[in-house]
Amino acid sequence: MSETLSQFTDAFNQVCRYGWEHQEKNGVTLHHGTYYDTKITCPGLVSDLLIQARVKATEALKSAFTWKAKHEAGHPKKVEKALKRGKPAPTFKPAKCPQSTLCPARYNVHTYSITWETQTVRLSTTQGKQTISFTVPHYSAQYTGCKIATADLISRKGKW
Structure with a gap:
């Protein structure tokens, strides 16, 4: 990535x-x-x-x-x-x-998809599509399942 x-x-x-x-x-x-x-x-x-x-x-x-x-x-x-x-x-x-x-990469509906049930995101990368797991913090749990629009992929201190 x-x-x-x-x-x-x-x-x-x-x-x-x-x-x-x-x-x-x-x-x-x-x-x-x-x-x-x-x-x-x-x-x-x-x-x-x-x-x-x-x-x-x-x-x-x-x-x-x-x-x-x-x-x-x-x-x-x-x-x-x-x-x-x-x-x-x-x-x-x-x-x-x-x-x-x-510069954080901006993903849209054509370049990423989220599967809330398995908590995975599928991203377009230079190496092709990659599936990555993620966790939702408890304070953001209310947004689980919401419609997706755009998202920025940010790297901070070696973490995504």
Whole structure:
């Protein structure tokens, strides 16, 4: 599963770089500009995981561009206010291209399935489909059997 997260992260970062260089945040345009390149560089990922990486990158780019516009517009006012108070002008911190060292893979109904009775989940990975058992903590037991939508696969301190 580490290889799956590694390739998912590579796809995410590749889409982010493309979007940042082309000042693009539209998901369809990003898809057209990056799908085949990410398919070549991340051969183990199924198409749905590539698309989910692009969706996450689109969300990150929209957030970064919004943050950039907001802070570029508001910085002159902050400088003026600081100088008026006799304080040093704050330095401007430009927005940077979103990137991740380990981006959690987003799974959807096409890339994972849960069997609540046996407490197993079947995930698409770079090595094919894998069935993994899980436990539901007592405080989350009320959600057992609920409809599934999307889920992020997170690795924390060597645990999934």
